[in-house]
Structure formats: structure tokens, C-alpha cells
Amino acid sequence: MKEKNRQDNNQEELLRGTLDMLILKTLARGALHGYNITERIEQGSDGVLLVEEGALYQALHRLELRGLLDSEWGVSENNRRAKFYRLTAQGRAHLKRTARRWERVSEAVSRIMRIA
């Protein structure tokens, strides 16, 4: 498994970075549990972005271990025990940085697309 991971490193890095940014952005307005996050991303992108759910949880745990997210068990809207994630101060700063970079890159890409 690990071998394969290393081979696809670059591609995954990019995807992972994007997914991380989307998660952080989604949580910027308040704590949510995993399922909420999938829904928000899907709805927010009008169903364009379909989140791979396993990868989402992997990312949540990774971000938690990096200290960008904090988690807490709470009660969901339908009265079930659910794990809620929240941005930490560090996570907020990270989001700001990546968002800026993303805007620059995407602007640059769309400029080229327009010219061509």
C-alpha cells in the first residue's frame, strides 16, 4: 500500500491539498460532523464535487493530528452521538494561506484559458 502511495505522490498531494482546503473552508463557519461536511461540499458545489467519503475521514484525522482541527463528541441534529470537528487558530491561519495561494493559481489558470 505504502509503495503505491509513494508513486502517486504528486497527484495525491494536489488532490489532498484541495480536499484539505475545502474541509477547512467548510468548517470556517462552525463545528460540523463528517457527514455534514460531505453534504456541504456537495451542495456548495451544486453536486459538481463528489467527495470520496473514506478519503474525507482520512483527511479529517490527518488534519486533527496536524493540529489544524480539533474534535469533540457531541449530539447530532437527529440526537445521535457524533464527532464534531472545529477549526483551530492554526487551522484558520492555514486556511487563509492556502486560500490565497489557490486564488492566485486559479486566476492564473483561468487567465491563460481565456487568452488561449
Add this chain to the structure above:
Amino acid sequence: MGWLHGIRLRLRGFLRRRQLERDLEDELQFHLEMRALRNREAGLSAEEAMDAARRRFGNPVWWKESIRDMWSLGLLESVLQDLRYASRSLLKTPGFAAAAILVLALGIGSATGIFSLLNAVILRGLPFPSPERLVLLWGNVQRQKIERRGNSYPDYLDWKAQSTSFEGMAAYSDDSFNLTSVAEPERLAGEWVSAGYFDLLGVAPIAGRAIAPGDDVSGNSNTVVLIGEGLWRRRFGSDPAILGKHLQMNGRLFTVIGILPAGFRGLSDGAEVWAPFVASASAADLAERGSREFPAVAKLKRGVPVRQAQAELDAISKRLEQAYPETNAKRGVEVAQLTDELVGELRTPLYVLLGAVGFVLLIACANVANLLLARSEARRQEIAIRMALGAGRGRIFRQLVTESMLLSLIGSALGLLLAVWSVQLLSKASPITLPTFVKPSTDWTVAAFAAGVSILVGVFVGLMPAYQAGRQGLYEALKESGARSGDGLARRRFRGALVIAEVALALTLLVGAGLLMRSFQRLSAVHPGFDPNDVLTLTAALPRSAPPPQSPAVATADPSAVVTGRQLLERLRALPAVVSASVASDIPLGAGGSAIFYSAEGQSITDAQTRPRAYVHRITPEFFATVGAQMLSGRTFSETEMEGRANVVVVTDNLTKRFWQGQDPIGKRIKAGDSASKNPWWTIIGVVREMKYRGLPENPTADPDVFLPFSDRQREVAILIRSSQDPSGLAAAARAAAREVAPSITIYEIATMSERVGRAIERARFAGWMMTIFAGLALTLASVGLYGVMAYTVRRQTREIGVRIALGASAGDVVGMVIRKGMALVSVGMVVGLAASLALTRLLHTLLFEVSAVDPLTYLGVVTALGAVALIACYAPARRAARIDPVTSLRYE
């Protein structure tokens, strides 16, 4: 910071692994249920909704695994897992674990204990800066052999002026200072030192100043003194105004100029006062080039080897010899490393003991390796199953080594406790006075040693069993039942080798211990030439004279209290239970007495190397009766000879044998110095048998001792009292009686004569006992090991033995067979051990007295003892073998 946070989270996760697991499970389950709920809202049935949710999610097991991986602590986690597994498996066999841990604790504990002594004495070094450059300079003289003496002040000044190898040089000599200007007089140890002394030793006063070159000029009437912090606190209540005050010591006035830090005790390692060297004697005495009084301490310049300094001083000595042939003929200098002087003689015994505990540790390791091997065989199936389930060989290997490592770590923790405790006990029980700067303690070096040893032991002990376990065929192991499987050749060989090694090591230690004990026996059997039983000895410092009246800070002692040694003797003789008593200039084995050259009347003049020399002691008539010396002919002094200071002498028989062999020595005459000198002739009135007066087991030189009438001018006198009761009970009474005679008398060095004799040979006794303890430990461990292997072998061969019995072998045959097998290993071990002993015990020869390192009696005794113990260790398993029932043995699994 992020990674630190991550490690903290992971650690918490690790400690609550089950919680983490459940949380992950719940989290994903919740997600699936939420998705299913939405699907049902979209119109699917409950079952379809869940299925769709699962499909959407992908493989939950795979994702869970990848998340778990993220949370894991990597290698640390698998090590911890191994440890957990190891402790669980050890707890399942607590008897085995306890035995192994105990054996390792004994081995590692004794090694660590001796190492901590070695660390304190040798590794930590002297408490002075760059100790490797400090040397002592000893004047020596070549007689039959080169004898070490002191230096004379003029020689010292010449060395200092003419040499270039040294950064600095200082004279010093230790002396006692009787402090009398205080309410309770006290005898203090001190040193006369020249100005550079404190710089050389890297110490500076905590108050006041050190001795300056100006203080160290002869003829300076104002004698200064520095005192130690301890004395300052003890006697002067840390009074800061002490500087500039006067102290009266030895009847002289000293002005306090400085206080030296606590812990500094001078090179004599007990000094509390320091005064300028030139004040130690009169100017005339100091100018005497022929005197041999004191050593000098010097510091080599950086990069100058001892050899070079020695060569330079040899050249200077040559020049002095030419310039002053009268005094300096055959005089040289020995440059001796200070470390060697202070702790050199402890080195050999410590290395020998370290070697001994090393052997004990090896035996302990062999025992535990053997236990582990047996255990890994019993666990063959378990291991095979784990391998079948996919555990790699490396993993199994690591697992088993982790287990032995765990044993060894626990063992060494226990051992460290054992070491701390036993070293404390040892330094209390030890008769060997270590230099005060040697403080055996458990510092980081010792802890690191224990840790290092335990890791080595863990690997060493676990390696073979683990290797064996990893090598076994999976198929065979699974096929065979654990107990029935045969004993592999490699394992049998390994076990045999362990027994051989244990026996060889134990034998070597036993030989060492035997030699040291025999040597001690020989030492105790040496007759000192006097009777040490029932004699109390002490030294008294008598008040010298009234202090000068103009001393400001001095509590004046009673000026009428000027008493003589013989007045004190009269009072002591009146004590109950006193059989006889004597005053003397010095006590046998008390390191006193001074040497003189003498001439025997009518004997030819001899050259410098064989010039007759004798040690002079001044005594009162009852001396010989009191010490129990054997008067061979003639008589002791009479009272009139004492009063009149008659020119009579009592000599030891080695003097009369040298000059008047076969003649009656009574009436012959000797004199100090050349026969042409103006000294009076002394007439020999008595001859006593030679005594070990100056050292046990042998006097340092073969010179005779001569006894002259006691002089009442002497202010520091030795007192010997023979009692009809236990002499140690007399000490308090003697002290009180002395105080009655004069309150300012100080009494010290109280000891019975037997204690003095004991002290002279206590090193030998101690070394012998230490070695015996370790050898005993080795013997016990080795016989337990032998027993273990034999018992195991018998258990393994139950079926074979059963068959033999069924075929008609008698109980005796079986016992014989097992014992033969065991003793075959033992005898190989003995041969190896004997060879090792012959090679190694030569290292002991400096510690031996009148015992050859190849003493046949010791070897014979050790082989017999070891053989007997081994036989017993083999006999128990042999008996068990003989009792095997052939019927059950065939069914035995």
C-alpha cells in the same frame, strides 16, 4: 509545533487504544447511518439504503486501517507491543521470570557495585585540576636497593631553581598541630607548605589570602596560618573576624590569614591547618643539606612527559652529587605521578574484583541463557503457530530478544538497587581507608554502566535461544508435539558449552579466592616478635610551655601544667588492671622512629651502601615486658640509668648477629655516626629477639632496632599499657587520668595493639573475603546451572531412559549414566578453568604473601570442592532418572 501536537495526540491515543478504536468505529457507523437515512428519504427500502451507503463509502476496513496507521507511533509502537507481549508471557511463567531476574540482578548488581567503586577511585580522578600533570618528587638513596626518602630544603631549592620541566614546585610536609588556645585542646592535622602549594592544587582561600612568598622566608618572626572551613566552623563558629587573630599551636603563636574551602584537605588528606614551610624548622635545620624530611609536589608543564622531568632531575642530582659529595652521594630523585601515589595501590585489587564480578556476571548470563533456551523449546509450537500466521522470522527473533531484554532490564534495575545498598554496606565494613575524596556513589556513569551492561546481557542471553527458535522448521515443529520432539544437536552442544563455561569460570574464581585466603592465613600466622594481646596504645601530646603573655586572642592555658611523659606514666600505672606500662618515643607499627647510621666498635668501615643503619626508639624499663618482647640475653634499663641518661642500649638480635656472631654481645659498644665521631659509645646491656616493629608482615628494611632510655624532653609520647582485662576498656580511664595530670594534654591514636596488628593485614583479609563472596556466588550459580541442565536432559530423555530400564538397566546403571554425562562436562570445564587460572592468577601475585600463584594445595582443594558440589548437582537429576517408570515413560508426552 505541529508534529509535537501530533505525537501528544498519538500518545494519548496509544494509551487509550480501545477508546480510539471504538470512536473510529462509531464515527464511520454514524456516517453510514446518516447516508442511509438520506437514501431512505429518497425512497429506498431500509436494506437498500444501507447497501447503497456502504457502496458509496468504499471499503471501510481499508480506510479504517489507513486511519489507524496514521495514529500509530511507528516503531515505538511495535516495540511497546513486543514489550506488552513479553511481559504477558513472562507473567504466565512467574517462577521462571523470578529466577531469571534474581540471577541477573545478582550478576549485574555485583558488577555495578564494584564498578561504582572503580569509578570513584580511578575514573573520577583526583579533586585537583589537571591531576595528570601533578607529580611528587621523592629524594631517594641507593643502598642495597633504591630506598625512597624525603628531600632536604637546599636540594629542593636547587631543583626548583635549575629545572625547567615544571610549571611550579612546592615543598610540603604533614605534621600535627596541638591547638591549645581554646577551651578544649585539640590535636589537628596540618601541613607545612611553601608558597606555591595552593596554586599547584588549584585551590584558593574563601576568605583572606594564601601563603605569599614573603611569608615563606626563613627568619620571618610572624608565622601565618590558613585554616580549613571545617575547623573554622567547628571551633570558631564561622566567626568572620577570625582573620588576623592568633592561635596557639605547639606552643607557638600563629596569625590566621585565610580560610580554605570545605573539602580541601591537602595532599596528606586530613589537614586542617597550613603554615609556611620555612616555619617548620629552625633556619639551621632547614639549611642542612643532609636531612631527608619531606616530599615536594610539582606540576609538569603542558606536554612534558614524566620521563623527561625524571631525566632532567637525574642530571641535576648528578651535579649536586659532585658539588656536595658529603651529603649527596648516591642521592637521586624519583618523579612519581600523584595519582599513583594516592590511589595506585587500590588499582590492582579493584581490577581483580571487577574481573571477578565479570565472571559472576558471565555465569549468571549462561544460566539465564540456558533457562531461555529450555523455555523457547517448550514454546516451539506457540512460535510455530505465530510463524504460520505470518509473523516473520525477524519478528519472532525480535520478540524473543525483547523478552530477554525485559528480563535483563528488570534484573539490572534490581541490581542497581542491590549495588547502591551493598556499596554503602561495603564502604562501612571495609577496613581499607579510602582517600576522603573518594566517595562511591551512584552517578550517571554508574547508571550508564548498569544500563549498558543490561542491554548487552539482554542481547547476549536472548540471542542463541532466539536464533534457535527462528531456525526451526515450521513443518516439523507443528507436526511434533512440543515435549516429544528430540533434542537438537546444536542445542545440546550449546547447553554443554554453557555448563563447561560456567564450571571453568567458577573454578577460576575459586582458585583466586583460595589463593587470597591462603595468603591471608599466612599473614595472620606471622609472629610479630611481640605479644599484641591485652595491650592498649595511645599517644599523648604534652603541653610544651606557657604561651607568651602578650597574646591577645588566646585563652591562656595553665602555665604550671608542664608535665613529663614519665609523670603521666606514673599516674597511668596506678589505674586498675594495669599489669605494666611504658612510655616510649613511638609505638610498634605506629610508623614512628627515626633511622641513624651507627658504627660497631672494632668493625671495619663499610661503604655507603652497606653502612650500618638502625632505627632508634626511646623507652622506659618496662617497655619489653609491656609489649611482650623476648629478651635473649642481658637486661633492660634500670631506674638509675633512666635518671642519669647513661650511655647504654638494648638492641635486636639481628644487630648482634651481624657483628658479633657467636660471641657474647653484652658489653660490646656501638655509637651513632662514624666510629671516629665525637658521639659517645653506647654499651649493649641487653639483646631482644627481632620484632616486626615497623611493619607487618615484614619491616620495610632489614635494619635492626635499638632502644635507648626515654628522654623527658619529648613532648609527644607514646604510651603502652598491658592490662589483665580487655584493654579497650582502659581507654576512657586513661584519658581521664591524663586530664587529671594536666588538662591541656591531648590524647589520640588510641588503639589496642591487636587492632594495630589487624590493621596491617586487614587489606589482605578484606580482599580475601570479597573474592570468597564472589567465588561462592559463582559456585552457587554454576551448580544451579549444572543442575538445571542435567534435570532438563533427564526430562528430555525420559523415553530413552525408560527403554533402558525396560531392557534391564538397574537404578545404579541409570544413576551412573546421568552422573557420567554431567561430570564429563564438568571435567572439561575444570580443565579449561585450570588453564585459565594458571594464566590469570599471575595477575594476583602482587596481592599474595608467601603463596605461589600456582600453589598446588589451593588448586587441589578447589578442584575437590567444585567436584563435590558438581556431583551433588548431578545426583538429584540422576536419582530422578533412576525412578522413571518404563511403562509411563513410553506414554510420556
